[in-house]
Amino acid sequence: MRGKVLSYADLDGTGLISGDDGQRYTFTRGDLGGGVRSVIPGVDVDFEASEGAAKNIFVTSASSGLSGDKNxxxxxxxxxxxxxxxxxxxxxxxxxxxxxxxxxxxxxxxxxxxxxxxxxxxxxxxxxxxxxxxxxxxxxxxxxxxxxxx
Incomplete structure (x- = not known):
């Protein structure tokens, strides 16, 4: 499923994704895949939904989320x-x-x-x-x- 990161707290490693199905899914740093250890709000992701949580999360648009902070x-x-x-x-x-x-x-x-x-x-x-x-x-x-x- 595809979605967008709504929030992520790097301090405790938890975040929230809004899925294309209109549902919101929680996730932790351990669910991030592809060598990514942190994401920022606005990044498009692909993930697997499992009981209200996002698993196996992969960033699909790295540049859209990273350009807002420091270039x-x-x-x-x-x-x-x-x-x-x-x-x-x-x-x-x-x-x-x-x-x-x-x-x-x-x-x-x-x-x-x-x-x-x-x-x-x-x-x-x-x-x-x-x-x-x-x-x-x-x-x-x-x-x-x-x-x-x-």
Missing amino acids: KIVAALLAFFLGMLGIHKFYLGKTTAGIIMLLCGTIGWILFAIPPLVIGVIAFIEFIIYLVKSDQQFHQDYVVGDKSWF
Whole structure:
């Protein structure tokens, strides 16, 4: 059966799907298939209905649900052009990492320009990583997950 995710709480791993038959089905993180560990509301899914619960859930439109949160292209461009200031970290909600990059990129010049050079290399590596990752993996690692570096 096909449906659309209405809600999902990543903290406890539970959610609700509205099926094409007009019924609502609950699900847990363990019911997600295809290597997906998290979904966001609005994603189209294919699932099996079993006693009011959705089982064997597979995302059928990864881009429609992932584009509403944080865009990997925007994050990559921020990393490339403003990476030494950590702006891409702030965009992704990683404030501590952003502050570290901002401090190293601005006042780090006092230490013979080594911290800004290191931060510049890190930002460039992250620029490449953001572009290479799939939308689903980017969303899982940097939006839903707590990954701040690489």
